[in-house]
Amino acid sequence: MSLIIDCGAHTIKAGLSSHTSPLIIPNYIARTKLDRNKSYVGSEVLSRTDMGGLLMLLAFQKGYLVNWDVERQVLDHLLGPSHLGINPQETDLVLSEPPFNFSSIRDTLDEILFEEYGFRNVTRATSANLSAFHFHTEHPESPSCMVIDSGFSFTHILPFCGLIPVTNGFIRIDVGGKFLTNQLKDLISYRQINVSDETYVINQVKEDTCFVSGDLYKEMKVCRDEMTAFRDTNRFPNSGIFIRYILPDFAGTNRGYIHDPLSKEACPPDRTLSLGNERFSVPELLFNPSDIGLDQMGLSESVQLSLKRTPPLMCESLTKNIILTGGNTLFPGFKDRLNAELRASLLSIHDLNVTLPIGPISYSWEGGKRLANTELSSRPIPLTPLTFQSYMEMGHNAWNAKSFPLFS
Amino acid sequence: MEEIKEIKPKQKSRSDIRILDSVTRQRRKDIHLESLEKDNFVDDESIQMSAGKQTIKEMVKKRKKVKTGEHYKKRFRKNFSSLLEEIEFQTDQPNYFTAKAPKSILPKRKFCAVCGFPSCYNCVVCGGVYCTIECQLTHKETRCNKWVV
Numbered sequence: 001m002s003l004i005i006d007c008g009a010h011t012i013k014a015g016l017s018s019h020t021s022p023l024i025i026p027n028y029i030a031r032t033k034l035d036r037n038k039s040y041v042g043s044e045v046l047s048r049t050d051m052g053g054l055l056m057l058l059a060f061q062k063g064y065l066v067n068w069d070v071e072r073q074v075l076d077h078l079l080g081p082s083h084l085g086i087n088p089q090e091t092d093l094v095l096s097e098p099p100f101n102f103s104s105i106r107d108t109l110d111e112i113l114f115e116e117y118g119f120r121n122v123t124r125a126t127s128a129n130l131s132a133f134h135f136h137t138e139h140p141e142s143p144s145c146m147v148i149d150s151g152f153s154f155t156h157i158l159p160f161c162g163l164i165p166v167t168n169g170f171i172r173i174d175v176g177g178k179f180l181t182n183q184l185k186d187l188i189s190y191r192q193i194n195v196s197d198e199t200y201v202i203n204q205v206k207e208d209t210c211f212v213s214g215d216l217y218k219e220m221k222v223c224r225d226e227m228t229a230f231r232d233t234n235r236f237p238n239s240g241i242f243i244r245y246i247l248p249d250f251a252g253t254n255r256g257y258i259h260d261p262l263s264k265e266a267c268p269p270d271r272t273l274s275l276g277n278e279r280f281s282v283p284e285l286l287f288n289p290s291d292i293g294l295d296q297m298g299l300s301e302s303v304q305l306s307l308k309r310t311p312p313l314m315c316e317s318l319t320k321n322i323i324l325t326g327g328n329t330l331f332p333g334f335k336d337r338l339n340a341e342l343r344a345s346l347l348s349i350h351d352l353n354v355t356l357p358i359g360p361i362s363y364s365w366e367g368g369k370r371l372a373n374t375e376l377s378s379r380p381i382p383l384t385p386l387t388f389q390s391y392m393e394m395g396h397n398a399w400n401a402k403s404f405p406l407f408s
Numbered sequence: 409m410e411e412i413k414e415i416k417p418k419q420k421s422r423s424d425i426r427i428l429d430s431v432t433r434q435r436r437k438d439i440h441l442e443s444l445e446k447d448n449f450v451d452d453e454s455i456q457m458s459a460g461k462q463t464i465k466e467m468v469k470k471r472k473k474v475k476t477g478e479h480y481k482k483r484f485r486k487n488f489s490s491l492l493e494e495i496e497f498q499t500d501q502p503n504y505f506t507a508k509a510p511k512s513i514l515p516k517r518k519f520c521a522v523c524g525f526p527s528c529y530n531c532v533v534c535g536g537v538y539c540t541i542e543c544q545l546t547h548k549e550t551r552c553n554k555w556v557v
Binding site (some may be wrong): 013055056057058061062064066099100102104156167170171173175179182183185186187190191196197199202217220223226231277278279281289290291292293294295296298300305 | 409437440441443444445447448450453463480487491494495501502503504507509510511512513516517519523524525526534538550551
């Protein structure tokens with residue numbers, strides 16, 4: 001039996017190789033403001049109806065695992081009888097890690113996985129590598145692919161030659177879902193209602209309303225016109241950028257929703273947000289982080305830089321196979337915007353094909369599932385597992401010995 | 409003419425305005441960017457502290473885990489900055505630092521700090537961007553003087 005865990009900073013995607021889709025559960029411990037002693041681990045958070053003033057205790061910091069206390073509690077909960085209910089001694093584990101993972105994190109992870117849980121064997125790969133594997137099994141004719149992984153902590157651009165990562169071309173933009181949620185929270189708190197403590201709710205607002213604009217200045221103008229029209233006539237446009245959003249009060253409604261301008265429903269003033277340019281200026285930070293003073297390249301510029309850093313012969317194949325993964329790619333218009341910006345900047349001889357898979361969040365988990373279902377002999381060496389016995393014999397050095405079997 | 413004379417002394421002359429130097433402006437910007445990396449609005453540290461207490465309590469309840477829990481906390485409690493120090497600086501191998509996206513070559517765009525629309529004026533004092541006199545007044549009263557929410 002194989003267990004695949006794609007361990008993200010915000011959610012864990014986990015499931016057995018026999019499952020069709022993974023469990024997606026929060027990878028943090030939540031506390032409420034009122035009762036700080038009661039904590040909710042992992043999926044217990046989702047069972048709460050009142051999400052107001054939720055404090056989150058994340059295991060990850062800037063995308064890397066640092067708080068082992070939290071992570072172990074979440075893993076205990078996940079492997080326990082309430083979810084998977086498996087026996088680690090009889091389980092093969094496929095676990096994802098962030099790119100350029102620190103060696104001390106890896107060592108600790110080994111210790112916990114083998115010595116605490118006692119997994120039969122462990123395969124460790126970056127989540128992008130699993131995505132590349134997924135893509136490779138679907139399109140075996142493509143020699144290389146470029147994974148754009150835009151997650152909770154950061155956005156990575158990762159070119160792969162076959163299944164081998166071209167680490168020279170790896171580029172990280174420090175803008176992720178958390179950054180965007182906080183920016184939206186900051187804008188709303190400054191302009192309208194103070195929502196500083198409502199990270200969970202504002203994350204939902206972001207998911208419900210934000211989109212990536214095709215033409216920023218045009219959209220700004222449309223939004224401004226709608227706002228002036230509203231000021232004059234006090235009427236909201238039927239379908240436009242300027243909308244009203246009703247926040248949940250956790251008494252009658254547990255989830256916020258977009259107010260339908262055609263309905264006669266009254267808007268309670270203390271929990272109504274008027275969202276105009278926030279809706280697209282927030283996701284815009286992925287493409288232009290410099291808008292709020294973060295001195296980094298945007299997404300399409302970084303892709304170009306990454307192409308420059310990779311061997312020129314690969315470029316043609318890379319631009320043909322760009323895969324988008326991670327939660328931020330679910331913003332409407334994300335793919336079209338990236339496609340348009342890249343097309344404008346690439347040479348005409350380069351074909352461009354940006355693919356947004358159906359489930360971008362679980363794409364790498366499915367890659368892991370395919371990996372778990374392939375035979376060991378047909379796997380590339382970096383994706384082969386480390387067994388419990390060899391770890392017990394060699395400790396952390398076992399990984400190196402595995403990579404160079406000739407010297408062991 | 410008399411009216412103008414009355415108003416004039418009220419206006420601040422240029423030398424009276426306290427103009428923030430570039431270091432302070434940068435620091436303000438950095439504080440804002442750092443705040444966007446936080447998990448919660450309240451101090452992350454304070455939650456972690458209370459969490460630590462909580463887990464110790466739990467550990468005491470489950471006797472079996474007392475030793476391991478404490479052990480892991482002592483050995484592996486590291487924050488992100490101490491992890492970064494561990495990276496060996498090997499110039500020929502790509503690492504966490506080389507992967508960081510460099511500064512953009514495109515010019516910066518300007519958006520009003522108050523309403524968010526494109527704008528072209530800068531606050532004399534702090535360098536913040538605003539678009540109209542209305543927004544300028546709001547800016548002056550709020551974020552220009554004190555770095556408030």
